[in-house]
Amino acid sequence: MLTQAIQDYLKAIYKLSEHGKTVTTNDLARELKVAPASVTNMLKRLSEMKLAEYASYKGVTLSEAGQKAALEIIRHHRLLELYLQEALGYSWDKVHDEAETLEHHISEEFEDRINAMLGNPTHDPHGDPIPTKNGIVPPTSKTPLSSLTAGASAVVSRVSDADPEFLRYCSSIGMIPSVRVILVAHTPSTQTIRLRIGTDEHVVGSAVAEQIFVE
Numbered sequence: 001m002l003t004q005a006i007q008d009y010l011k012a013i014y015k016l017s018e019h020g021k022t023v024t025t026n027d028l029a030r031e032l033k034v035a036p037a038s039v040t041n042m043l044k045r046l047s048e049m050k051l052a053e054y055a056s057y058k059g060v061t062l063s064e065a066g067q068k069a070a071l072e073i074i075r076h077h078r079l080l081e082l083y084l085q086e087a088l089g090y091s092w093d094k095v096h097d098e099a100e101t102l103e104h105h106i107s108e109e110f111e112d113r114i115n116a117m118l119g120n121p122t123h124d125p126h127g128d129p130i131p132t133k134n135g136i137v138p139p140t141s142k143t144p145l146s147s148l149t150a151g152a153s154a155v156v157s158r159v160s161d162a163d164p165e166f167l168r169y170c171s172s173i174g175m176i177p178s179v180r181v182i183l184v185a186h187t188p189s190t191q192t193i194r195l196r197i198g199t200d201e202h203v204v205g206s207a208v209a210e211q212i213f214v215e
Helices: 004-017 025-032 036-048 064-086 095-102 108-117 164-172
Strands: 052-055 059-062 153-159 180-187 192-197 200-205 212-214
Touching (some): 004 036, 004 064, 025 036, 036 052, 059 064, 064 108
Antiparallel strands (some): 052 059, 153 180, 153 212, 180 192, 192 200
């Protein structure tokens, strides 16, 4: 059985490489908040275990076995997030930290049971895709809200879950998955955009809009 630390590294490598980016030691050090030397030691270990391919100054990529293990722990995490929200009433800004702890300890039977109870869901509360048991990742939008032109209408499909405060802000203005938004105007001088959600208008920073994805 893989240790919690190994699972965390595999998940981090997978998430950092999702957009075709070469994952470096420094990337992982920032993501996992550990020293670069510790990352190097772990990457060598993952390479020895045939879970990743690593070479100094060339970055790291997951092997087929490493990707399978990463997707399994991501499936656990995202199913748990949805279970915590749907069954236990957690708000979407609190499910991530709880799932981070629980994801390493649930059995395959428990995974199957919550999956069945939730109706075989495809996405978590933030809109992130839940990998299937066979390692297939449902499609999801990679189009940031900030890329829309003035007057364009779109449906929110995914919101970054990296910051609980950001999620609370999005919730307060109704910026949640499945909601339709209209981009009213860009204001480059202040790096803001004006949005309409329902009958209300909101001004948000471009940095905020880059963390919201639409279809």
